[in-house]
Amino acid sequence: MLSRIAALLLALSTLSLSAEVRALKAFFQERCAVCHGPDGTGRSANGTRLGGRNLVESRWLARQEASGLAASILKGRGAMPGFRRQLTEAEARRLVTEVIRPLAARKRS
C-alpha cells in the first residue's frame, strides 16, 4: 500500500517536472532565443549572429557551474537583462540544467 502511494507520488512529481521543463523550453524560445538563437548557438536559424553568447559551446559550458549561470540569468550580465521578475531561482537553474545543457548535448551528437 505504502509503496503504491510512493510510486504514485513519484509519477506525479515526474509529470509536473516534465511539464515545468516544457514550459521552460517554451520560455527559452520566447525570451532567450532572440539573442541566443533557437538552438543556443547565438545564431538565428539562417546563421546570422544575434548578439547573445554561444551557450552550447561545450568547452565553455563544461567549466560553468549551474548556480553561477542561474545567477547571471536572474541578475543580468553585460548586454543581457536580468530575468528576476519572470523566473524563480529554481527555474533559472533548471533553464541551465534542463534546457541549455540538453541543447549542448544535442549539438554534439
Ligand code: HEC
Ligand atoms: C538582449 C539579448 C539577450 C537576451 C534576451 C538573453 N541573453 Fe543571455 N546573454 C546575452 C549576452 C550579450 C551575454 C554575454 C554577457 C557577457 O558575458 O557580457 C549573455 C550571457 C548569457 C549566459 C552566460 C552567463 C555567464 O555567467 O557567463 C547565460 C547562461 C545566458 N545568457 C542565458 C540566457 C537565458 C536563459 C535567457 C532567457 C531567459 C537569456 N540569456 C536572454 C544576451 C541576451
